[in-house]
Amino acid sequence: MINREKRGQEEIVGFVLIVVLVVIVFVIFLGIRLRNPEPSQKQSEILYQFLESAMEQTTDCVLSENGRNIVLDDLIKECYSVDNRCDSGMTSCESVEKTMKNILNNTWRVGADYSYKGYEIKANYFDNSSSQTQGEEVFLISEGNCSNSFDGNSYWIPEFPGSIIIDAKLCA
């Protein structure tokens, strides 16, 4: 009789141990999952609209060739191909960077206190004739911290024989 009771107690202890083990594994898994939320990379329509509108911006750069204030997407092409100086003395690449930074600073507030922690705008030239995967960098502007979670989109500027692709990321 005592032997039978002892066996029953052992089985109950075994069952409780299994339940405790399962609960511990579950709690550890939950803890890891909540601490490291899955990186999310979303395509953002508003970022595409931002890039498209920004490319229409008339800049302060006047190139002596035609004496007209050049539009931002033409200035980016100029920066990639020739990098002439504007009448103000700045190079076209410096002017691109200055204009882009001014637009970005007036559009998105980024930092530890804001919902977006940082941004990254990158322009690369890709030659259509070659099968290159890594483009030739035209400019890179970044601010704040960028992790794996971000909203992003791309804008494409044709530049024969290839194209300049501008990738924008807003990091959460």
Added chain:
Amino acid sequence: MMDLHHVKYSKGQFKIQQMVFVLVAIIILFGIVSIFFVSIRFGSLRSEVDDQRKEAVFEQVRKMAGTPEFIWTSSSDCSACVDMDKLLLLKNRTSYKGFWKDISLLKVSRVYPKYQTEECNLNSYPECNSITLVKGDDISAYESFVSLCRYDGDIGQTRCEMGKIIMGFEGVG
């Protein structure tokens, strides 16, 4: 009559009972875990649907830039360019009162560069930031980026600047 206190259960019956308890406990445990996962999954699904709805609204707001009252018509192809001169004149037109039905707020605002004067009028234009066509209270507003274009006499050419269209609707959350 049978005395229930003295019914003898076999060892096999105990074993079956024990197994049933264990199975029920396991099923309850897995049930709780799966309910938890389903609730997390549906939570993220709901936020994805909300995001997609918002994106659709942003697109609709931007389409306003393509209407005849707003669009900048020039040789270059620009579907999201707004004619600021046209809007300034439209602002004071009494015939356009009540034209945009169900819209509580309709405004275009310059993002860059910013000037000191906020609202544009015939005296402050073009060195001002926004033109409000419809102004109402208690609204949910949505914004879309556009280019604000005008003829700039100082440089003798078209000048386009970064801006946004802001539209508000009553009772839309």
